[in-house]
Amino acid sequence: MTSPSREALAKLTPVVTKRWLSPDAWKIDVYEQLDGYAALRKALDVHPDDLIQLVKDSGLRGRGGAGFPTGLKWGFIPQGDGKPHYLVVNADEGEPGTCKDLPLMMADPHSLVEGVIITAYAIRANRAFIYIRGEAVHAARRLRAAVDAAYAKGYLGRDILKSGFDLDLVVHSGAGAYICGEETALLDSLEGFRGQPRLKPPFPAVAGLYAAPTVVNNVETICSVPYIVLGGSDWFKSMGTEKSPGPKIYSISGRVNNPGQYECALGITLRELLELAGGMQDGHELRFWTPGGSSTPLLTAEHLDTPMDFEAMAAAGTMLGTTAVQIFSQQDCPVYATYRWIEFYHHESCGKCTPCREGNYWMARVLRRILSGAGTHEDLDTLLDACDNLLGRSFCALGDGATSPVTSSIKYFKQDYLDYIEGRKAPLFAHAELVGAHS
Ligand SMILES: Cc1cc2nc3c(=O)[nH]c(=O)nc-3n(C[C@H](O)[C@H](O)[C@H](O)COP(=O)(O)O)c2cc1C
């Protein structure tokens, strides 16, 4: 294992993670000593429209996966419409490999609460929700304690800091379904229905929670807001690239020495991230990796120097996604990894549309057959055909995302599939297991 060099460490840009190493930063008194709620005081003196413009100028793009410009989204909320407006924070964090929002909420819950208050003020919402996945009981407890402390200090409730602005904030625990991270399924779940995506348009900014204008933003997006208010848009744009500005938490897992969260300017390369993460584990060589969770097509060692920003990842045929960087070595099988991911999509498919409900069922079955040594050459065509019927034909992006590991693993690792099919590689499952699992 090697320690990161001075040059590698200089690549770290701790902004939303800057309080993580301060003991007890999650307590409100400590948070306040560390500049906490200073951005709120500043924001409440600014006209809401100017705050929206500030976030537009910063170029902040959503950190939940799609990278939609945040200020633009806020600007879609109709003003003077006489309707209530809502802010909903997406804290579901279900994308395989993603582990940035939960550590953020554990280490620094008040930066989320402060970001929520500023955002709600900007879009003129008097009620906000943080939708957190049900299994994350520890983070929900910490958030609720932070919300209570913020009420007690006058940062939430009526006439916040004598500004005349009122806001109530509710922490809502979901039941733990990947689809409830999709923003419209999340809204259905929050309303008390089974979480299934809604037809868009209308988009949430027009008809969201309780059919009222709603902004849905990711935890990391909202946590960035107080820093932009304090530092200004030029400071934010001084990090990252022209079209992908700012810092980003990259969560690295898999065959590295020091897995974890590394906040760096957008556009860092995997080579640089690997050095920060202490390099590959002994005896392991990089073979394939996901740039942003399992819904983003796999990359290989030939992409070590590709900048990890929205544009360069798209040009490389993948997506930045949630920057969940999962590292696999020559000791890992891309066919098996793909099978495990498709079992996940099969399990998590909400069943609303046929391509995803049936497609993932069949893809899991075919992949299992290949891994059991009973696959045929036609199985590869069947997999690609299923992907063709999912991509762009599914009701929501879960179905599209499921095709990513399949098409990219066949593109880069077709030989591994053929090795199972042509009997050069020992089966991973017995044929009886295959029949038992799906009969
Ligand atoms: C199946 C699925 C799961 C998703 N899960 C999450 C999630 O856990 N957290 C999240 O912020 N966005 C998730 N998204 C993206 C959201 O729909 C939405 O784009 C995002 O919350 C918007 O916030 P942002 O603009 O700040 O990125 C998911 C999307 C899909 C299709």
Ligand code: SF4
């Ligand atoms: S793509 Fe899958 S998760 Fe999305 S609506 Fe269709 S069945 Fe549900």
